[in-house]
Amino acid sequence: NAGVMQNPRHLVRRRGQEARLRCSPMKGHSHVYWYRQLPEEGLKFMVYLQKENIIDESGMPKERFSAEFPKEGPSILRIQQVVRGDSAAYFCASSPWAGGASDTQYFGPGTRLTVL
């Protein structure tokens, strides 16, 4: 059973470009969470999605950031017009459906975004 997959693993963008980060959850998992980790800091929650629905985006910056989890395909975190402050590691986690909510989250290897 493959784990959570993220790609690309490393992404370099120039200021003003767009970054697209992809996440494929573990097989059978229907919940996806995105977290951001700044250097030397803990992970900060960004957004929680189920298939075709954004459930909680309270941790997402109000502008330039968006996320989706389509019926088919991976979840996408999109950052428009990137700035240097967006440089960070972005992690995706997935959890199984457990009749309501599931606590256990399994993390992918992350995408390390560098904005030049």
Add this chain to the structure above:
Amino acid sequence: QQQVKQSPQSLIVQKGGISIINCAYENTAFDYFPWYQQFPGKGPALLIAIRPDVSEKKEGRFTISFNKSAKQFSLHIMDSQPGDSATYFCAASSSLSGSARQLTFGSGTQLTVLP
């Protein structure tokens, strides 16, 4: 109120020693407390987790101690090995947020186990 405070920031332990990392929280609605281990360049991996209905949980060399009244929990690594050298994060989540069980993470502890 959503913060989880973790200490120490870094820890150096001799091989065979006990590593202890502490976390404190404020939000009394938190009801799930996992610990994650992260190696450089990798994603966090779930190590062990506890719920507030028990005061201690042990899995191999790893033990979580939980003090509900003090709102504190700690990770103990017995017989620490050089392979345990990594960054450890405590976290917490609440079922009151419905199905959105986002984790609130501590700031991390960088553990170095000397051979």
